[in-house]
Amino acid sequence: MIADRVRAAYARIAEVDRPEVWIALRPEEEVLAEAASIDPALPLAGLLAAVKGNIDVAGLPTTAAAPSYAYTPAADATAVARLRAAGALILGVTNLDQFATGLVGTRSPYGAVRNAFDPARISGGSSSGSAVAVALGLVDLALGTDTAGSGRVPAALQGLVGVKPTRGLVPTTGVVPACRSLDCVTVFARDLRLARRTIELLSGPDGIDPLARPDAPAPPGWPAPEGTAAGPAGTPRLAIPAAEHLAGLADGWASAFADVVGRFRAAGVEIVEVDVTPLLDAASLLYQGAFVAERTAAVGDHIAAHPGLVGTDLDPAVAGIILGGARFTAADAFRDRQRLDELGAAGRAALAGATALLTPTTTWHPTLAQVAEDPIGANARMGRYTNFANLLDMASLAVPAGIVDGLPFGVMLTGPAFSDRTLVALAQVLADPPVDLFVVGAHLSGQPLNHQLVSAGGSCVGPAATTADYRLYALDTIPPKPGLLRTAGGSSIAGEVWRLPASGFGTFVAALPQPMTIGAVTLADGRTVRGFLTEVIATETALDITAYGSWPSAQAARVGRTSANTGVIG
Numbered sequence: 001m002i003a004d005r006v007r008a009a010y011a012r013i014a015e016v017d018r019p020e021v022w023i024a025l026r027p028e029e030e031v032l033a034e035a036a037s038i039d040p041a042l043p044l045a046g047l048l049a050a051v052k053g054n055i056d057v058a059g060l061p062t063t064a065a066a067p068s069y070a071y072t073p074a075a076d077a078t079a080v081a082r083l084r085a086a087g088a089l090i091l092g093v094t095n096l097d098q099f100a101t102g103l104v105g106t107r108s109p110y111g112a113v114r115n116a117f118d119p120a121r122i123s124g125g126s127s128s129g130s131a132v133a134v135a136l137g138l139v140d141l142a143l144g145t146d147t148a149g150s151g152r153v154p155a156a157l158q159g160l161v162g163v164k165p166t167r168g169l170v171p172t173t174g175v176v177p178a179c180r181s182l183d184c185v186t187v188f189a190r191d192l193r194l195a196r197r198t199i200e201l202l203s204g205p206d207g208i209d210p211l212a213r214p215d216a217p218a219p220p221g222w223p224a225p226e227g228t229a230a231g232p233a234g235t236p237r238l239a240i241p242a243a244e245h246l247a248g249l250a251d252g253w254a255s256a257f258a259d260v261v262g263r264f265r266a267a268g269v270e271i272v273e274v275d276v277t278p279l280l281d282a283a284s285l286l287y288q289g290a291f292v293a294e295r296t297a298a299v300g301d302h303i304a305a306h307p308g309l310v311g312t313d314l315d316p317a318v319a320g321i322i323l324g325g326a327r328f329t330a331a332d333a334f335r336d337r338q339r340l341d342e343l344g345a346a347g348r349a350a351l352a353g354a355t356a357l358l359t360p361t362t363t364w365h366p367t368l369a370q371v372a373e374d375p376i377g378a379n380a381r382m383g384r385y386t387n388f389a390n391l392l393d394m395a396s397l398a399v400p401a402g403i404v405d406g407l408p409f410g411v412m413l414t415g416p417a418f419s420d421r422t423l424v425a426l427a428q429v430l431a432d433p434p435v436d437l438f439v440v441g442a443h444l445s446g447q448p449l450n451h452q453l454v455s456a457g458g459s460c461v462g463p464a465a466t467t468a469d470y471r472l473y474a475l476d477t478i479p480p481k482p483g484l485l486r487t488a489g490g491s492s493i494a495g496e497v498w499r500l501p502a503s504g505f506g507t508f509v510a511a512l513p514q515p516m517t518i519g520a521v522t523l524a525d526g527r528t529v530r531g532f533l534t535e536v537i538a539t540e541t542a543l544d545i546t547a548y549g550s551w552p553s554a555q556a557a558r559v560g561r562t563s564a565n566t567g568v569i570g
Helices: 002-016 028-035 078-085 128-135 153-158 192-202 253-266 277-288 290-304 316-327 330-350 368-373 375-382 420-430 450-455 502-510 551-556
Strands: 022-025 048-052 089-094 141-146 161-164 184-189 237-241 270-274 356-360 394-404 407-416 435-439 459-465 470-475 481-486 494-500 516-522 528-534
Touching: 002 028, 002 048, 002 089, 002 459, 022 128, 028 089, 048 078, 048 128, 078 089, 078 141, 078 192, 089 128, 128 141, 128 153, 128 184, 141 161, 141 192, 153 161, 153 184, 153 394, 153 407, 161 192, 184 192, 192 420, 237 253, 253 270, 253 356, 253 394, 253 407, 253 420, 277 290, 277 330, 290 316, 290 330, 316 375, 356 420, 368 375, 394 420, 407 420, 470 551, 481 516, 481 551
Parallel strands: 048 089, 048 141, 237 270, 237 356, 435 528
Antiparallel strands: 022 089, 141 184, 161 184, 161 394, 356 407, 394 407, 435 494, 459 494, 470 481, 481 528, 516 528
16 A cells, blocks of 8 residues: 555656756655555555655755755764654655745745746745745655744745744754744644644654754743733734735735635634734844854855855855845944844734734745745745744744635734644634545546646645546537446556545535536545546436547547447547
8 A cells, every 4th residue: 555655646647747956866666665665554554755855864965055066964863864764765855945045935046946836837945845845745744944043934835834943843853954043944744633632742852953942831822911911811812914914915915814814713612913023133143144144054065165066056146145144243243133032022922812813824826936036025025924933933833814816815823832733723813624526537647637636725635536437428518528437347557645624625526517416425445535427317318438448548449529439439
């Protein structure tokens, strides 16, 4: 079974043809050999994973998206070693904004990583390849890193969960630093429970990373002023930004955010509007203040030693940011540290009594062309709500919150250090139970109606096939599509399983035309999922194409729209 999932993943990688997602892939045979030894009792047994290219995977090049920086580690990073120990299979290392400096996913000599929903738009960064690998259904989960939002912005733009834990919970041993004192290892997944479970398995000091720290009791939120109450006993309180700090969102996003606030209110959560100016001012220090000098300390010497590679191997925007940190003095660093302390205190006062802060994850979703026109300005807009979290030692969780104009919209819950589990509990309000849908025809990957699944928030889980008691018919429809019917004397029919949020599934089903229906489909691997079926009456004059085994195979044989009476093929 695990071997089948590996083979399907590599077939899917070839099918989607997104070479920019990966920097290096392990040979399929090597992963299959490892799969044979996986203990099925392990918590992540047989789940497929990708790892951001600034995190060491033994035997694969660690480049941080700079070929001139590449080295081949002999040992896994701590997070990768723990992932393997839990039973996950690593398929490869993924592309990123070079040296984890960017929130757009375009700053890489390995190519700009295109969005999983719309290839004309950015993926978000810097953990671009990891997020897209999950969104395209190539892997079950992926590791990223986050200093300014790199584990949250790509999650929002791909309709994923992105967990940015409290600083130090997951050791950064074996991670190329961006800002060593701020960096966090993060997890992407389609499912909130899987994402959080993975973080739990990766957490805990490793005896090597001096900044790693054990988990601590979860705080109830930011302490309320003495003599005041945070709200009715047991009632969580969410702070949201004042209207002025929600200005400039992409079209439709302000309304989508208001809908999310309404869902929390309906769930009994108290909402309070706060002035988040101190947090946004703190965020500006990450790139406009002396904190950027920590990036210079990390990889500035490498860039300075290779000036001739800027513009080819080394991204010009990244090189400018990192080398620009050299202009700051030690006195500047201490001044900015003091300023950050003051802004942190003001931010905590603004959030006093709140369990967490609820914001959009980012402000917009630009096209690749828009970022190319203004690389620095476009990137700067992405981090309004993310840049302050690591500076101020906060935990944060990005979760999908719907589809706006065919693209994912995401929100973020941010809380004090060690509030990680509290954030997950709050996010359950938004956790649509996903629906797995078996498709066999015009909604398959590459087929003319596939965009409808994508627009509904769907992601491909992988190929699948029915049990041997189904028949497939070529229906007389425009565009041509097949009809699946369960019947005695049938055969196994190949297709794909897609996973949709419940809200997206409902919207999708509401628009389904006759004679198509949705019903239970039994798969060859024992699962029972929802699937496309057809009304019996529609098959009476349709050509039986069961012998082809799948709709694409029938199309390759030039089975046209036809009737059973003529049997026309061509």
